Amino acid sequence: MFNPFMAVSPTVPADPSPDLSFSSVFGLLKPQMSELDCFLRLQLEAFEPEIRSMVDYCIDTSGKRIRPALVFLSGWRNEPVVSPDLIKAAAVVELVHLATLVHDDIMDSAELRRNRRTAAREYGAAAAVLLGDALFSHALNLSTQFPTTEVCRAVSDSMRKVCAGEIVQTLRRGTTNVTADDYRRIIDLKTAELFHLSCYLGSHLAGYSESFVSATSRFARRLGSAYQVYDDLADFFGNEQQIGKTLGTDLASGKLTLPLFALSARLPEPSRVQLFEEIQGRRPPDFAERLGQMKELGVFQIVEAEIGQELAVGEAELALHAGEPPTARLLRLTDVLRGQVARLKP
Amino acid sequence: MFNPFMAVSPTVPADPSPDLSFSSVFGLLKPQMSELDCFLRLQLEAFEPEIRSMVDYCIDTSGKRIRPALVFLSGWRNEPVVSPDLIKAAAVVELVHLATLVHDDIMDSAELRRNRRTAAREYGAAAAVLLGDALFSHALNLSTQFPTTEVCRAVSDSMRKVCAGEIVQTLRRGTTNVTADDYRRIIDLKTAELFHLSCYLGSHLAGYSESFVSATSRFARRLGSAYQVYDDLADFFGNEQQIGKTLGTDLASGKLTLPLFALSARLPEPSRVQLFEEIQGRRPPDFAERLGQMKELGVFQIVEAEIGQELAVGEAELALHAGEPPTARLLRLTDVLRGQVARLKP
Numbered sequence: 220m221f222n223p224f225m226a227v228s229p230t231v232p233a234d235p236s237p238d239l240s241f242s243s244v245f246g247l248l249k250p251q252m253s254e255l256d257c258f259l260r261l262q263l264e265a266f267e268p269e270i271r272s273m274v275d276y277c278i279d280t281s282g283k284r285i286r287p288a289l290v291f292l293s294g295w296r297n298e299p300v301v302s303p304d305l306i307k308a309a310a311v312v313e314l315v316h317l318a319t320l321v322h323d324d325i326m327d328s329a330e331l332r333r334n335r336r337t338a339a340r341e342y343g344a345a346a347a348v349l350l351g352d353a354l355f356s357h358a359l360n361l362s363t364q365f366p367t368t369e370v371c372r373a374v375s376d377s378m379r380k381v382c383a384g385e386i387v388q389t390l391r392r393g394t395t396n397v398t399a400d401d402y403r404r405i406i407d408l409k410t411a412e413l414f415h416l417s418c419y420l421g422s423h424l425a426g427y428s429e430s431f432v433s434a435t436s437r438f439a440r441r442l443g444s445a446y447q448v449y450d451d452l453a454d455f456f457g458n459e460q461q462i463g464k465t466l467g468t469d470l471a472s473g474k475l476t477l478p479l480f481a482l483s484a485r486l487p488e489p490s491r492v493q494l495f496e497e498i499q500g501r502r503p504p505d506f507a508e509r510l511g512q513m514k515e516l517g518v519f520q521i522v523e524a525e526i527g528q529e530l531a532v533g534e535a536e537l538a539l540h541a542g543e544p545p546t547a548r549l550l551r552l553t554d555v556l557r558g559q560v561a562r563l564k565p
Numbered sequence: 566m567f568n569p570f571m572a573v574s575p576t577v578p579a580d581p582s583p584d585l586s587f588s589s590v591f592g593l594l595k596p597q598m599s600e601l602d603c604f605l606r607l608q609l610e611a612f613e614p615e616i617r618s619m620v621d622y623c624i625d626t627s628g629k630r631i632r633p634a635l636v637f638l639s640g641w642r643n644e645p646v647v648s649p650d651l652i653k654a655a656a657v658v659e660l661v662h663l664a665t666l667v668h669d670d671i672m673d674s675a676e677l678r679r680n681r682r683t684a685a686r687e688y689g690a691a692a693a694v695l696l697g698d699a700l701f702s703h704a705l706n707l708s709t710q711f712p713t714t715e716v717c718r719a720v721s722d723s724m725r726k727v728c729a730g731e732i733v734q735t736l737r738r739g740t741t742n743v744t745a746d747d748y749r750r751i752i753d754l755k756t757a758e759l760f761h762l763s764c765y766l767g768s769h770l771a772g773y774s775e776s777f778v779s780a781t782s783r784f785a786r787r788l789g790s791a792y793q794v795y796d797d798l799a800d801f802f803g804n805e806q807q808i809g810k811t812l813g814t815d816l817a818s819g820k821l822t823l824p825l826f827a828l829s830a831r832l833p834e835p836s837r838v839q840l841f842e843e844i845q846g847r848r849p850p851d852f853a854e855r856l857g858q859m860k861e862l863g864v865f866q867i868v869e870a871e872i873g874q875e876l877a878v879g880e881a882e883l884a885l886h887a888g889e890p891p892t893a894r895l896l897r898l899t900d901v902l903r904g905q906v907a908r909l910k911p
Binding site for chain 1: 611612613615616619664668671688690691694695696697698699702703705706710711713717718720722724725726729730731733735736754
């Protein structure tokens, strides 16, 4: 869940085709990202001295910071100055995201994230549960530094939804009585919600009209869903070297994602039964076999089409706002994501 | 940590000497507690449908609700009407407390709480991590329903401190390079902080003067510390039947509490080394032996004196405010706690 972004990070070789990577869009956010890093470092002071080094360990700078980028892009004004409100909001969404990563890594018993030991591995699961809680708390505390309760309300609301999505996903692991619609609901809650929050906060705090704020938020929701489907597709069609994580983890952990739904709908009965037994943990997962079947049955194209449709709906949300400064910048993200998907093509 | 209160709960035989139980004080809060229960039930609607039954499981009505009681008592006005603001604040502190219980039970691998399977046991540790998060999020979301960001700020600040206290305690488990001052700092963060928040919110929302709000908050901090020390004392001197939990869990889990500090300071060198080996998990804990030594060396009296001193400082905080309606009611709590401690006397 919430896999870190796949493109460049300081410890990974640079993306060979930068025009199709998120970093190409994020390049224009260098001043913002640099201020965000400073701001996040300063937040250490807010934590009790005993846990500062642990918080510092979590707030590393190697993440892609996609959610902060959405805050900055949706709040874009053609002005040279970096808005302190946007920096703070970006820190809030990043801290919420980092907290969910810390908790996710406990549940997945993950060893590494971004080429370092996870917090759960470094400090133990028990401390990691609490460390995630402390990050959540501080995100909310930062939210209270805005003049009204609006930001805090939006953030806590999204946090609850993200958790609900992850709970449902956790409870459904290893079961096959899940529908593709259940899956869409889960990714809407666990991933799209925080994308939505990021654009809501960015455009709202930048003072854009209610109708534009609502448009960027709806756009972000679609982008978030599309991104999660792409991420789930990469779990089968990705290149381990390139995406920096083991493939086939969804199949191995009994998580029914869209590529698996598409596959199961197209498999003949005996093979489908086998697939379901793999999901249920009653038969060892055969990744190579499943990937072969996906290639044979055109699963890539089916999922790619769903991503494309999701992005098209997202783009349409911004159609009436072509003249606003954030619009063109946000739309570049959909192009980049389409490019990333295309590069997975078998 | 955060053990549920020991006195009466619906499924446990009634306390034989009600004048010395918390329920004697809480009796006057019946209308408030009943409204709080209704309010908490209504909150289920705020959670995504898929997780409502899990939240419902956590928001049971058998807890002692000490923190809500502090909200109501510190915000006491001699008026028959129950303030909706106090109900909401009471729900906030109780939800934060319940969230910490859900997370604590994961860490302690606890099977039962209040005679029911813990959420971790019922839904699995992974879901319980997220369920705790969802409860935290909703507590914060409720906090945003007050007109200003003040409540939300105080709640998120306290939440972070509670987590910091629990992290430090978790990291120190099984180690003996902890001082009694470290212990006091841990219980101040993990227990006293939420007592403090409860009285702050109660008296502040009831419109009391800044100086009175500050006095009740300081009082609550001392009460909270004293309560935690009592709880730790009961882990040795309690009656399993009466307090409804297994004794000796602190020794068994390598947690150095005040009774153990007092004991180790008075043990001759060879015995102290043995005790430290038990804490470090290098020797099986010998509860009967340790309890015998505590009785012999007057540990009960030493710890009782520390509780008494903590309560006396707390009471002194209210000395200048004898005329305010909450004062006498809050002070009854210190008498009750003294009585509870006296009943543990060997």
